[in-house]
Amino acid sequence: MAESNLDNIIKRLETATIRLEELAKNTNFGQSGSAASDSATAASDNTPAVQAFDDIMNGSVQKFIELSNNIGSPVKEQCEFFIQALKAQRQLIVTASKSKKPDQETFTELINPIKLSMNQVCNVREQNRQSKLYNHLSTLSESILALGWVMVEPSPTSYLEENINAAQYYIIRVMKEFKEKEKIHVEWTAAYTQILNELKDYVKKHHTTGLAWNPKGGNVADAKTATPAAAPAPAPAAAPAAKPDASKLFAELNRGEGVTSGLRKVDPSERKQKPVSNIVKASAESTKVAEVSSKPSRQVLEGNKWSIENFVGNKNIIIENTEIRHLVYIYNCVDSTIQIKGKVNAITIDNCKKTGIVIDSVVSAVDIVNAKSVQLQIREKAPTVSVDKTDGCQLYLSKECGEVVEIFSSKSSEMNVMFEKDDDWTEIPIPEQFKTKLIDGELVTKPVEHAG
Structure with a gap:
């Protein structure tokens, strides 16, 4: 009798175990189906490349937003479009982490949100050419093409460096103008420089030869339907202005390294050399200088x-x-x-x-x-x-x-x-x-x- 009861208890335990395993499989250990899906999506977004990009967004970018807001219009408005471009780029990186590399037509569609925001950054400068903050606006608009690294293969880091350098002229002008007046403008240039340098290091580490796609991933269309983890949101964006036609520019960028494929290296002997005219020249006799610098040349x-x-x-x-x-x-x-x-x-x-x-x-x-x-x-x-x-x-x-x-x-x-x-x-x-x-x-x- 005791032996029979023991057999019944064992059978009931085995049945309960099977039911618990099936229940756990269907509900992901007590989570609802929706919660489980959200958890899976968040996990897939949390790749090293996405996480590293979020570190930039949550760090130096946040400081730049704060400084831009404190400086005020039109720097604040231009910053908002810049952040929109960064958020669009993050979405593209998330999509790439889940998907195989798409065809050129699909890729052009994917980068369109980045292009639109970049155009708006340039628009803000053109609409405020008389602003006393024109050098600030030029700093962003002259280097915003750096975000086009996602279209360049096989050396996006070199492309980034070239466009980052385009900002240096205006950064120097901002620093020269405000160094002795308002410290916040100098801090603003430092924060933007930090973003650019961090972005360059990020691309060098995670996208060495171009935007990193997932060779084992699915189709881009499937990845686009997933909800990405939220990136930091800037202040409400200003009303969109009419955008210039930059289609030709981006058509060239989309060619990646092919942009320079039609060029050949010119031998120094072939270059057109203009002789230095006698307009500005060194005189034979050294002029007597009344003021001599005490600092070494x-x-x-x-x-x-x-x-x-x-x-x-x-x-x-x-x-x-x-x-x-x-x-x-x-x-x-x-x-x-x-x-x-x-x-x-x-x-x-x-x-x-x-x-x-x-x-x-x-x-x-x-x-x-x-x-x-x-x-x-x-x-x-x-x-x-x-x-x-x-x-x-x-x-x-x-x-x-x-x-x-x-x-x-x-x-x-x-x-x-x-x-x-x-x-x-x-x-x-x-x-x-x-x-x-x-x-x-x-x-x-x-x-x-x-x-x-």
């Missing part, structure tokens, strides 16, 4: 920045082996002549006296500030020349440059432009005196013309 390339500082009476300073990503900073040079060969990103001439600078070509701008009696000769092209707090500035423009350059001046005097015309040079002064009248409720300003 230096001519050095640090990262992507050339520093030429504290030269006195040196008529033969030559910078060669330049690259398009290089910045050139010329500081506190007196009675010297400097030649910069090749095409560089931007040039700043700061606190120089009786100094001549000869350059070939500049991608961004030449900035002359706090200078006296300087001469600048542009042998090829420069889209912008800015002259600020300078007394005595002679600009010599090639015919090629004269057709495209824009010259901005403020708090400066004795400025003249010389340009090539009919194999000769024509000189025109930049106005220093202006006349303003109130006409029909609007201020109308015109330069004062002096009859000779």
Whole structure:
């Protein structure tokens, strides 16, 4: 009898065990079907690549958002579109972690949200060209293409570095303008620089040869239906502005490394060499310099920045082996002549006296500030020349440059432009005196013309 009862108890325990195992299998240990699904989705989103991206979003990006909000409009609005682009990029990374690499048409559709937000970042700058925060806006818009690394193979890190460098010119200008005024702007540039550097390190580690897809994953369409873990949300976005047509630009980016496939390396002997004219040149006799710098002179390339500082009476300073990503900073040079060969990103001439600078070509701008009696000769092209707090500035423009350059001046005097015309040079002064009248409720300003 006792033995029979024991057999019954064992059978009942086995039956209960089977039922418990089936129940656990169906409900994922007491979770509802929806909760189990959400848990599985969250787990699939928590790959090392996604987690590392979230670390950036929850760290340096949050600090950048806070600083942008404190600075206010229009920096705040541009930051919101920047964050939208980052969130769209996170969604793409999540999708890639679950999916096999799709065809080009599907991929173009996937990156469209990133492109739209990038366009909006550029729009904010174009709509606020008169803003005192224009350099801040240019910092983001000039480097926003860095987020296009997802379209580049096999070296997205190099592509990132090139676009990150594009921000350095405007970062320097922001720091120069606000270093002694408002510390928050300097902190803002540091926070943005940190984001870019962290993004570069992230791509180098997790997407070495391009956006990492999952070879064992499913179709992109299936991955898109999954709900991603929420990334930090910025403040409500401003109303979308009309976006420029950037389809051609992104069509080129989509080609990845093919962008440069049609180019060939030009031998130095084939390059068109323009002789240095006698306009800006070293004189045979050294001028007597009244003011001599006590600091040692230096001519050095640090990262992507050339520093030429504290030269006195040196008529033969030559910078060669330049690259398009290089910045050139010329500081506190007196009675010297400097030649910069090749095409560089931007040039700043700061606190120089009786100094001549000869350059070939500049991608961004030449900035002359706090200078006296300087001469600048542009042998090829420069889209912008800015002259600020300078007394005595002679600009010599090639015919090629004269057709495209824009010259901005403020708090400066004795400025003249010389340009090539009919194999000769024509000189025109930049106005220093202006006349303003109130006409029909609007201020109308015109330069004062002096009859000779």
